[in-house]
Amino acid sequence: MGAILKNCSFTNARLYQTDWTHAHLKRCKLSDNLANQKVRELCISRIGINEDFSFSDLSVLNLIRVNLRAAILAGANLNGTNLTQADLENTNLWNVQAIQTDFSKANLSGACIENWAITSETIFTDTICSHIYLDSDRTERKPASGSFEQGDFEKLVIQFTKTLDFLFRNGIDAQAFDFALNNLIEDYEQMGLSLKGVDDLGDGDRLVRFNTVSDAPKAEMHAQFTQEYEEMRKQLEASRNKVWELQQKLDRIDLENKLERFELEKQLAVAIAKLEERPTSQYLQNLVYYQTTQLGQQKSIYALNSQFGDPMSDKSIQSGGGDISYVGRDNLGVSGKDQQGVAGRDISGTVTNTIQQLRETNQPDAPQLSDLLEQLQKVVESSEELGEPEKQKALEYLNQIGEMSVKEPAQKKGMLPVLLDAFTGVISKAANLIDPVKKIAAAILSIWQA
Structure with missing residues (x-):
């Protein structure tokens, strides 16, 4: 000194x-x-x-x-x-x-x-x-x-030293969250990550806390998650905006303009398929996301399998404080408590209801078409080859097929084959299902084209 x-x-x-x-x-x-x-x-x-x-x-x-x-x-x-x-x-x-x-x-x-x-x-x-x-x-x-x-x-x-905490401003993008979290778990498998709690801080803000070992490189882990979350969120946002714009264009086209509608429907199907390349969330369920579109409006996006559950442990969701780790200011918000999305585990019941509604219509081919859709539903639900994510996605496509089937012929002619192709694409991961599904799909196509 x-x-x-x-x-x-x-x-x-x-x-x-x-x-x-x-x-x-x-x-x-x-x-x-x-x-x-x-x-x-x-x-x-x-x-x-x-x-x-x-x-x-x-x-x-x-x-x-x-x-x-x-x-x-x-x-x-x-x-x-x-x-x-x-x-x-x-x-x-x-x-x-x-x-x-x-x-x-x-x-x-x-x-x-x-x-x-x-x-x-x-x-x-x-x-x-x-x-x-x-x-x-x-x-x-x-x-x-x-x-x-x-x-x-x-x-x-x-x-605070025992948890890795993330603060999400204005909501959580479920698919981006899963992408970043899966990578984090894989890259830091020795860090003992498990869900500790999710706090609702109001105004759509969520504090998500994970238990981890005390000497985990938290700053490094936080930086990786933040970067990958933001990058994926932006990609998904662009894809969602594309789908929204195509939907808006399709809604403005006269039903008689079949050629232009068919082309737009194909573009929309491709855009939806690109968006769904990223699996729906296995961690977040029952949250409704609001996307501010480029048109200045809000579109609600129901995220399948989007309730925060913990696949890493059997722990129930707890509430807790913690130090704050800022993630991002995106334009996706979480709805209030009274709003619910489509829960992944309820999609089977949703499909059943959709098929029943189709059966009750006055369409002459409704009974036969309903029977065929029920066969596909049973094939999916009883399969031992398909994983739970594939089953959920296949049932969602099946539900869309059922909903589209009750529309006017001019509205459904272009989209139904595309949806059926998407459904069979998911099923193709199970070798034993390919032949029976193709036969049922061919029967459905023959009804639509009759």
Whole structure:
């Protein structure tokens, strides 16, 4: 402390936790993070009030009693840093890496800790904290009113280290969620991921929390999930907009314009098939998604199999708090509690009802067509070769076929063969079903073309 150092070279020195307070460094060679003048001055003066250290490397430094009140440390590397008795009041700690960081007796009152990365090795002994903010806008205050009692924050923050948390603004895209989560489970299979809870935060916001091992690379896992979720969400959004636009065009075309309708129906079928290349969610069910289209309207999209269930464990959904990990601001929102989509497990009953409605129509071929659709339904449901996702998708196509069958001939002529092809395409994964399904499909086609 207060040492005068001239013409010294520290390029190969091990300077772990060195106290540089009031040191005088003249013409000295320093390496790593100390080569940064702003970081070096902080280590010497211990004062960084209102300063911006965004994305700075402050790792393994001795910053005991440093004053960083109201400073911006967004994205900074604090791994292994000693911040004992540091003043971090109202400091922005968004997205900081704080693994093995020592916050003993530090003042974190009013700090923003959105998406910070901590583990069980991060130390919070006797940390001072009256309240914190879970978002950069400082609107999500914890506690919502009043102050933490001494020791409360330490108890709560330890729980944060055991979960990987994601905050979804304005809803969750079920298919994008599954895509990103499946990859995360596969890439980090040793991290013990299991669902802990889903919180409804209001206004379509959802906090999804996963249990994981205490030393899991949470920042790395969060970054991967966030990137893959956003990329897939944008792809799906483009596909949904395409389907919506084609539906709008089709609705505006006169029924007598058969050629143009047929071409649009083919384009629509291709667009739907492309969208359904991405499996419907096995994790999220019974949520209705609203998509703001390019026409400025909202279209409700019923996501099959879209209720949040946990295929990784038998745990029921719980409610819980946790640290916040921001995911994305998309234009997909989750409906209110009174709105329900089509649950995947109920699709069989839906198909049965659709077939019964077809049977009760006045169409002369309705009884025969209903019998054939019932045969297809039984073939799908009794199959031991098809997995549950394939069965659900096949039954959904079958339900669309049943619904389309009651429409006027001009409306259904183009789409019914396309839907039947899509149905048989799913069934083709089961070798023993191909021949019987083809025979039934041929009989259905002959009725439509009669």
